[in-house]
Each structure stands twice: as C-alpha cells, then as structure tokens.
Amino acid sequence: MTDTVLSVRGISKSFGGIQAVRDVSFDVQKGEVLGLIGPNGSGKSTLFNCVLGQLRPDSGQVTINDHKVANMRASHLNKLGVGRTFQQLSVFPQMSVLDNIILAGQEHKGSMASRLFGPSDAGLTRAADQMIAFFRLEHLRDEMAGSLSYGQQKLVDAAMAFMAGPSLVLLDEPAGGVNLTMLGSLKDRLETYNREHGTTFVVIEHNMEFVMSLCTRIIVLAEGEIIAEGAPEEIRANQQVIDAYLGG
Amino acid sequence: MTRKHVHIAFAVIALALLIFVPLGQKNYILYVLTSWLMFSIAAMGLNLTLGYAGQISLAQASFMGIGAYVTALITLAGYHWVFGWLAAMGLTFVIGLLLGYPALRVQHHFLAFVTLAFNTIVFLVLRNEDWLTGGNHGLVGMPRPDFFGISTGRNLQFYYFVLVLFVISAGVFFWIVNSPWGRAFKALRENPVRAESLGVDTRRITLLAFAIGSAFGGGAGAIMSPLVQFIEPGSFALIHSLKILLMVVVGGAGFFYGPMLGAAVVILLPEVLRFTDGYYLMIYAALVIVLMVYSPSGLIGIGQKLMQQIRPRQEVRKDMAKGAQL
Ligand SMILES: Nc1ncnc2c1ncn2[C@@H]1O[C@H](COP(=O)(O)OP(=O)(O)O)[C@@H](O)[C@H]1O
Ligand SMILES: [Mg+2]
Numbered sequence: 001m002t003d004t005v006l007s008v009r010g011i012s013k014s015f016g017g018i019q020a021v022r023d024v025s026f027d028v029q030k031g032e033v034l035g036l037i038g039p040n041g042s043g044k045s046t047l048f049n050c051v052l053g054q055l056r057p058d059s060g061q062v063t064i065n066d067h068k069v070a071n072m073r074a075s076h077l078n079k080l081g082v083g084r085t086f087q088q089l090s091v092f093p094q095m096s097v098l099d100n101i102i103l104a105g106q107e108h109k110g111s112m113a114s115r116l117f118g119p120s121d122a123g124l125t126r127a128a129d130q131m132i133a134f135f136r137l138e139h140l141r142d143e144m145a146g147s148l149s150y151g152q153q154k155l156v157d158a159a160m161a162f163m164a165g166p167s168l169v170l171l172d173e174p175a176g177g178v179n180l181t182m183l184g185s186l187k188d189r190l191e192t193y194n195r196e197h198g199t200t201f202v203v204i205e206h207n208m209e210f211v212m213s214l215c216t217r218i219i220v221l222a223e224g225e226i227i228a229e230g231a232p233e234e235i236r237a238n239q240q241v242i243d244a245y246l247g248g
Numbered sequence: 249m250t251r252k253h254v255h256i257a258f259a260v261i262a263l264a265l266l267i268f269v270p271l272g273q274k275n276y277i278l279y280v281l282t283s284w285l286m287f288s289i290a291a292m293g294l295n296l297t298l299g300y301a302g303q304i305s306l307a308q309a310s311f312m313g314i315g316a317y318v319t320a321l322i323t324l325a326g327y328h329w330v331f332g333w334l335a336a337m338g339l340t341f342v343i344g345l346l347l348g349y350p351a352l353r354v355q356h357h358f359l360a361f362v363t364l365a366f367n368t369i370v371f372l373v374l375r376n377e378d379w380l381t382g383g384n385h386g387l388v389g390m391p392r393p394d395f396f397g398i399s400t401g402r403n404l405q406f407y408y409f410v411l412v413l414f415v416i417s418a419g420v421f422f423w424i425v426n427s428p429w430g431r432a433f434k435a436l437r438e439n440p441v442r443a444e445s446l447g448v449d450t451r452r453i454t455l456l457a458f459a460i461g462s463a464f465g466g467g468a469g470a471i472m473s474p475l476v477q478f479i480e481p482g483s484f485a486l487i488h489s490l491k492i493l494l495m496v497v498v499g500g501a502g503f504f505y506g507p508m509l510g511a512a513v514v515i516l517l518p519e520v521l522r523f524t525d526g527y528y529l530m531i532y533a534a535l536v537i538v539l540m541v542y543s544p545s546g547l548i549g550i551g552q553k554l555m556q557q558i559r560p561r562q563e564v565r566k567d568m569a570k571g572a573q574l
Contacts, residue, residue, distance in 0.1 A: 031268045052445075078447040090442040092435050094502075103435050106428045107447030115428040160446060 001116060004031045004063075011050050011060035013043075016225030020046040021057070022224040028168075033194055033201040035232075037208070039244060043224040044086055044204045048172055051202075052084060060098055065167060071103050079108065083166035087173050087204075093146025093158050097137060100129040100145050100156055106161035128163070135159045135189055151182035160185070162193060170202045175210045181184045183207070186215050207246075220244065263415070268370030270407050278386055278403040280345075284515050285407075285414040286471045290494040291507030292421050293464025298493075299501030300425055307363040308492040310370035311340045315469025315483030317374065317410050320387045329474060336470040337463045344462025348455035367486050374393035374481035386480030390473040400474070410471055417467060420513045422504060424460065433457055436501075465492075492540025498539060500548030509547050 008026040012020040019044040028034050036044050049055040051062050054071040062069045078084075092100050108121040115122060132141055135155045140148060156173065159210060161169050174190070175183050179232055187210060194201060205211040211218060212232040220228040220235060222244040228235055230234055235241055270281055294308045316566040318339055319332030339361045350362045381387065392400045393409075400409040424430055432453045435443035446448045473479060491514060499510025517535075521528035 072439075074444040075447050075449050078445060084445055086442065086445075090439055090445075092438040094438055095434055096429070099431055099434075101441070102428075103448070104446045106431065107449070109428075112452070114430075116424070118428070120426045120428065120430075127307070160442075164447060210356050 004028070005030050005032075006202065007061075007063040007243055008047075008051060009061045011047065011057045011062065013046055013050055013055060013057045018150050021050065022061075022226075024221075024226055026219055026226070026229070028200055028202060030200055031194070031198045032217060033190075033203065033215045034222065035218040036202060036204045037206070037218060037235075038221035041208075042221040045172055045236075046224075047221070048084075048204060052082070052170065053171060057060055073154065075107070078164065078166075081165075081167040083161035083164060083169040085157050085161050085171050085174060085179045087176065089150065089153055089157060091160070092144040093144065095138050095143050095145060095230070097145050097148070098128055098141050099158055100123070101131050102165055104160035108143055108164045131163055134193070136185070139196040154178050154182070154185065156188075158189075162199075165197075165246075166199065168200045168202070170204075171230055172204045173206060174203065175205055175207045181235050183210060190214060264509040266411055267408075270296045270404060273404075274470075278407050280515065280519070281420050282403075282407045282410050282475055284511055285494060286475060287492065287511040287515060288508045289414060290465045290468035291416045291492050291499070291511050292417060293461040293468070294496050295461075295501060295507045296421065296425065296433070296464070297457050297461030299496055299503070299506065300437065300459075303348075303457050303460065304356065304360045305363045305368070305371055305458065306360050306486065306489045306493065307345075307347065308461075308465045309484045309486070309488035310367040311373055311465030311483070312472060312488070313370055313479075313494075314340050314343065315466030316472040316484070317387065317469075318466075319470040319473040320573050321380070321388045321428075323390050323473065324387065324392075327396065329391075332473070333470040336466040339458045339464075340466025340469075341463040344465075345455050345459040346460030347462065348428070350457060350522065351454050352451055363487060364489075366491050367484075368540070371481055374484065377533075380417075381481070384480065385429060386478060387473075388478045389481045390477050390479075392477075393472040406475065410475070413417050413467070413471060417464060421464070425504065429456070434502075447519035450512070477539065494536065497545050498536060498545030503546070503548040506546055506548050513547070519547040544557055 004027050008027070009025050011021055011024045012019070022147070024047060024141065036047070037042055039173045050057040051069070052074065053120045054074060056071070064077070064082060065080060069077060071211060073086055093102065095103070102121055102124045105127060107123065109115070109122045129141070132138055135158070137152065137155060140152060148156065154177070158171065158174055161171065177185060178186060190201065191214065193199060195200060203211065203215060215232060218230065218235045219226055220241050227244060228238045228241050230238070270278055270524065290308055290312050293311070294305060297303050315336035319329065319338045322332035322335055323329050347366055351359050354362060374422065375383060377383070392406055394400070400406045425433070432443065432448050435448055436450055436453050436457070440450050441484050472483070495510035495514045496507050497510070498513050499508065500506030517532060518528060521531055524531060539546070
C-alpha cells in the first residue's frame with residue numbers, strides 16, 4: 001500500500017498540429033489538495049480528460065488507486081471512487097435538486113436488478129438530504145435544477161461529485177462564473193469536506209486567490225508543460241509563473 | 249392533501265370512468281375506446297424511449313406489427329393468446345435491444361433515419377414473406393381468448409380484457425419510470441456525459457430504453473390481432489409510427505399521462521372533425537402546429553402552465569440567491 005492516490009507519468013496529447021499536453025508527470029498523495037493552474041489553452045482540461053480516460057493520451061500512463069485507467073469508461077472509473085466536475089456546468093436541468101443528488105449516488109447501490117425492484121430512491125434520500133444540507137441548498141431541494149441561479153447550479157454540480165463518497169475528486173474550474181460571496185462559501189465547503197473525509201482533490205482553477213488559499217500544492221502549466229510546482233507561497237513568488245500569466 | 253394523494257385520487261376516478269363509461273355503448277364506440285387503450289400502451293413505450301430517455305425512434309408501429317403477427321401465428325396455430333402475448337413482448341424486447349445498438353453511435357436525426365429504415369424493413373418483410381405472413385392479404389380469423397371459462401368474444405368483454413392489460417402496462421410503466429432506472433433514463437436524456445461520469449452505464453441504459461419501449465409496442469400489437477381479427481402490413485407502415493410519435497408529442501413527452509391523452513386526441517379528433525369533410529386533415533395539422541409552437545411539452549405542458557397561473561408557486565428568491573450564500 002502506498003499513499004499515492006493518483007500517479008501521472010509522461011502524458012502527452014496533441015490535436016492535429018497543436019501539442020496540448022507535453023510529457024507531464026506528477027503524483028498526488030492521499031488527502032492532498034492539488035491546484036492545477038495556467039493560462040487559457042495551457043492544456044489543463046485536456047490533461048484532466050486524459051487522466052479520466054475521457055481522452056486517449058498519445059503516450060504516458062495514469063494510475064488511480066493502483067488501477068491503470070487507460071481505455072477505462074468514465075462510469076467504471078467513477079465506481080473506483082473518482083468523482084469529477086466538468087468545466088461546463090453539468091447538472092440535469094429537468095430533474096429536482098434532490099433527484100440530481102440521488103442519481104449521483106444510486107449507481108453505487110446494489111445491482112441493476114435491485115435498482116429496478118428496490119425502493120425508488122435507492123435508499124438514498126437521507127444521504128442526499130445530508131449532502132444538500134452540507135452545501136446549504138435545503139431550501140432548493142425540490143426545485144428543478146435548471147431553475148436555479150448559475151452559482152447554485154455550480155454547487156449542485158459539485159455536490160454530485162461527492163455523493164458516491166469518492167477517494168479522489170477532480171474539479172474543473174469550480175469557481176468559474178461564480179460570484180464573490182458564493183466563491184467564499186464554495187471554498188469553505190471544499191476545505192471542510194477535505195478535512196472531514198480526507199478526500200484527495202485536484203482542482204483546476206483560473207482564479208488565483210481561490211487556488212492559493214484552497215490548495216496545499218500547486219502545479220503550473222504553460223503551453224502544455226509543467227513550468228513550476230510547489231507550495232502556494234513559492235508559486236506566488238516564482239518569476240516564471242508571473243511571466244507566463246502576465247506575458248501570456 | 250399531498251401531491252401523492254391528488255395523484256391517487258385522479259387515478260381512481262379515471263379508472264372508475266374507464267369501467268363505467270363503456271356500459272351500454274354501441275359497438276363502434278367500444279371499438280374506438282378499445283383501440284385507444286391499445287394505442288396508449290404503444291405510446292407509453294415510445295414515451296419511455298423518447299420522452300424519458302431522449303432516444304428518438306420512428307419504428308414503434310413496426311414493433312406493434314411484430315407483436316401482432318407473432319400473436320396471430322401463435323393463436324392461429326391453436327395456442328392460447330397468453331403465449332402469443334409473452335412471445336410478442338419477448339421478441340420485441342430482444343429486437344428493440346438490437347435496434348438500440350445504432351443509438352450508441354448515432355443521435356438525433358441520424359437515429360431517426362436508422363429507426364425509420366428499420367420500420368421500412370419490417371414492413372417489407374411482412375409484405376414479401378407470403379409463406380409466413382400472408383403477404384398483402386395478411387392474416388385473418390385470430391380468435392379472442394377465453395380466461396378460466398370466461399370468453400372475451402363480445403366487444404364489451406374484450407374492452408374489459410384490454411382495460412386489464414392497460415392497467416397492468418400503466419402500472420409497470422409507472423414502476424419503471426419512478427425507479428432508479430427512471431432517474432437514469434432521464435439523466436441520459438438530459439446530459440449523457442455527466443450521467444456516465446456519475447457511474448450510470450449509459451450504454452446499457454440506452455439499450456434498455458429501446459428494449460422496454462419496444463416491448464410495450466409488442467404488447468400493444470398482441471392486442472391488435474384479436475381486436476380487429478385481420479392484420480395486414482399496411483397497418484404497420486411508417487405513417488403509423490409517425491402517428492404514435494404524434495400521440496406522445498401532442499400529449500406531452502416525458503409525462504406519465506401524456507401518451508394516454510395524446511392517443512385520445514390523435515384517435516378522437518379526426519372523428520370529431522369529420523363534419524368538416526375534406527378539410528379535417530388540414531385543420532388537424534394546423535392544430536398540431538399551433539400546439540407545438542405554443543407548448544412544446546404538449547397538452548400536459550399547457551395544463552401545467554395554466555395551473556401555475558391559477559396558483560403561483562411560492563418562488564424561492566432565486567435571483568437573490570441568499571439562502572445558498574454560505
Ligand atoms: N478536442 C479538441 N480538439 C482540438 N483542439 C483541442 C481540443 N481540446 C483542446 N484543444 C486545444 O488544446 C489546447 C489546450 O486546451 P485546454 O486543455 O482546453 O486548455 P485549458 O483547459 O488549460 O484552458 C488549446 O490550444 C485547445 O485549443
Ligand atoms: Mg479548461
């Protein structure tokens with residue numbers, strides 16, 4: 001048993017002529033909150049999608065909880081304890097908040113048959129209500145997810161990633177488009193969740209303040225390559241990073 | 249009274265009407281009512297595939313056809329109707345599953361064309377394989393079944409027999425769409441990529457949406473054989489798949505009562521408009537266009553809009569987003 005939850009080795013990916021990710025390697029330890037930052041188009045989302053088996057890297061290998069994830073389907077990966085969000089808002093708009101959250105947990109309960117013949121909430125109403133309360137969405141529980149404000153939908157989206165009790169959660173720009181008050185609360189919830197459950201996080205984020213205060217370690221990507229890695233203070237002081245952001 | 253109570257009360261009243269309204273009616277009315285129940289079952293199936301799971305299918309009439317012919321062949325060979333019914337549902341389940349495979353690769357209008365082509369193939373097989381299907385002449389003389397010595401031969405008796413099947417089908421449908429499977433079907437419709445990332449096996453759920461929806465079509469077909477006692481390929485041509493699609497869309501895709509309401513409208517409206525002579529198709533088409541423009545979620549959608557105007561919901565202050573600011 002190692003404490004390495006996620007291991008990325010030599011991942012490269014290009015689209016036609018564009019080399020989106022170039023020979024990227026890093027490890028993430030249990031309980032860590034790793035930030036992945038970099039200018040627009042630096043390959044963060046592409047790297048995420050390679051890690052999650054959504055895209056097939058040109059070379060390299062990804063191991064999650066000692067499983068090689070090459071060619072693994074997203075639903076399978078999720079069952080191995082990996083939760084994620086997408087850069088685009090991804091809730092189920094015509095389903096209630098409660099149903100969104102229950103859906104995010106139900107496939108981890110019982111078998112296909114037991115999900116047809118068992119209770120309609122798969123026995124998850126209590127757990128879902130707890131998750132809804134954790135993200136302070138109680139008053140919106142029975143509303144259609146699509147009728148919520150953007151920031152509230154972002155919270156529902158994040159809550160879904162946690163519903164199955166994952167050991168590793170990857171969040172792609174969770175704070176994107178979220179207003180300032182909501183941002184503070186989102187950070188607080190993520191920190192609390194990490195503290196209470198020891199869940200490992202990898203967070204892509206554009207908002208520097210958000211990443212600096214949330215993450216324990218930061219990796220900086222520019223043009224598909226890692227240009228810096230370290231604690232938030234080190235990154236803040238790194239001249240190369242400042243150049244990449246201001247110059248890029 | 250909770251919403252649940254309202255739903256139960258509504259179902260009980262509707263069922264009472266379905267039991268008492270046909271008493272003393274003429275054969276023609278009984279026939280129209282029975283075929284409404286039958287088409288409601290077929291439309292229920294398409295509602296699952298299209299309305300809940302979001303997979304377009306233009307082949308529901310072909311599944312009715314397969315069900316009708318299988319039942320006809322089995323009952324004409326002297327076996328009880330129940331065996332025909334089970335075989336019809338089983339076979340259409342399997343064929344529906346196979347038809348679901350293209351849906352794993354193509355979506356939307358491409359899928360519409362695939363299913364449309366399938367309907368055409370079934371039609372051609374029914375027409376050309378004379379040795380099995382009787383070709384253009386079809387099959388005649390299918391008996392109406394007896395159950396424990398009770399005949400369904402008379403039209404009123406047959407109506408009640410179909411009503412029982414309708415209630416069973418609606419019960420099964422209700423169970424499925426309210427189970428975790430139903431939630432997975434909706435998730436597939438709303439955002440398949442997100443659903444997959446949350447552990448939903450979207451391939452399997454897509455195939456099941458087709459298989460179950462098709463089996464309802466097969467079940468409806470098994471009713472058609474003894475109902476009209478004469479089946480021919482033309483009854484299952486593409487136009488009839490479009491008719492079933494219309495039932496689902498007019499009633500309200502993705503709503504439990506949608507296809508039943510839609511089937512009533514699609515079957516009854518032409519009868520009501522008959523006095524307008526040659527114009528009824530045009531009036532009918534115009535009404536459908538107006539409906540779709542005004543309410544894409546069908547008649548049920550209109551009902552919901554009206555309800556909301558009468559009794560505005562207590563809106564949470566979404567714009568202020570106060571409560572969710574942590
Ligand atoms: N599916 C794709 N097809 C072609 N090019 C892509 C695709 N996805 C990303 N890219 C390109 O790869 C580069 C990295 O994109 P992305 O990973 O989205 O960056 P980030 O998330 O850091 O903003 C960009 O130049 C982008 O245009
Ligand atoms: Mg991105």
